[in-house]
Amino acid sequence: MADLFKPASPEEELSDVVEALRVDIQFAIQHAMKKLNISQKQLAEKIGCSAGNVSQMLREDANLTVESVGRTFWALGIQPKFTTDILDQDQEMDEEIQETPHHLFSSVVIGVRGEIERFRSEYSAKWEDDMINASARPFLPATSVEANRKIWQGGAIATPNVFEYRNRQKEPA
Amino acid sequence: MTDRFADIIQGRKYSVAFTKSASKDFGKLKKDRGQDSSRLKGLIRKFCDYGGPFQDHQFKREESFKLDGRTVVVYQFRSNQVRVYGGYIDNCKIFACTKVHIKKTNKADMKMLENVAKTLVQLDRGNNHG
Numbered sequence: 001m002a003d004l005f006k007p008a009s010p011e012e013e014l015s016d017v018v019e020a021l022r023v024d025i026q027f028a029i030q031h032a033m034k035k036l037n038i039s040q041k042q043l044a045e046k047i048g049c050s051a052g053n054v055s056q057m058l059r060e061d062a063n064l065t066v067e068s069v070g071r072t073f074w075a076l077g078i079q080p081k082f083t084t085d086i087l088d089q090d091q092e093m094d095e096e097i098q099e100t101p102h103h104l105f106s107s108v109v110i111g112v113r114g115e116i117e118r119f120r121s122e123y124s125a126k127w128e129d130d131m132i133n134a135s136a137r138p139f140l141p142a143t144s145v146e147a148n149r150k151i152w153q154g155g156a157i158a159t160p161n162v163f164e165y166r167n168r169q170k171e172p173a
Numbered sequence: 174m175t176d177r178f179a180d181i182i183q184g185r186k187y188s189v190a191f192t193k194s195a196s197k198d199f200g201k202l203k204k205d206r207g208q209d210s211s212r213l214k215g216l217i218r219k220f221c222d223y224g225g226p227f228q229d230h231q232f233k234r235e236e237s238f239k240l241d242g243r244t245v246v247v248y249q250f251r252s253n254q255v256r257v258y259g260g261y262i263d264n265c266k267i268f269a270c271t272k273v274h275i276k277k278t279n280k281a282d283m284k285m286l287e288n289v290a291k292t293l294v295q296l297d298r299g300n301n302h303g
Contacts, residue, residue, distance in 0.1 A: 003180055004182075004196050004199060004200065005218075006219075007247070008203065012203055012207060012210075012211070015208055016211045018211070019208065019211035019215045020211070020214070020215040022212070023216055023218075024215070027219050028221070030226050030228060031226060034226045039277070041295050058228055060212055060230070060253055112223070118289070172216075
């Protein structure tokens, strides 16, 4: 439905990214000013510039530099944060991993060395040690069946995960 | 509800909807005034998510009209000379943009603003306009 806002060319996409960033910064400054009940004049005094300079920072043609933006947030007593879509996604994934019950982990997630190590205390069977020793990179089940077979000493399951491992544990010796 | 509009941008706080004619005019901006179009997209997205605060040169109340026994307020998003006029409908859940205009004089075109207000009233009644 919102095709109107989708960029139709790389040039438009670039323009959208630049303007969105400019609006983001200006909006954050305006929001902080409102929250702290600070006028443009008061902010200018804190920064050590003229009220006109502050006004210019909030206009369409503002030439925002890291220095000017940093100085403004410093004057407001606020720590600015810079983030990107991909950084937010990674953070969300980390939070999901911490919240997800262990039995719901997929083989792809458990294939990352860090995640395996997180499970070490709970699942200390030999296959885990083998897996950690054999592969320190993300597991790619669809393209590395043979590698998985070597790691998974049972050989029957190409994409081991905790679920399957639990089932194996239940099997009588 | 959505068949009244050509495009809807949804955010955490508001949805901003464009009528067919406003959507068409906004599309033309992309070619002629790319930077203004991009800036307006940024402002509208912020409006969708937060509602404000905005400076007067970004988003402001432009005019109000007594129509159909009630007061209709026309607002504008602006970037340089470009204005996107609209107002709240559906109990302030939707901000409907009904007119995209490149302003050439300082004085507001009251007839155009009144037409925007009339369109808002019609949209609020649920009629199919564009």
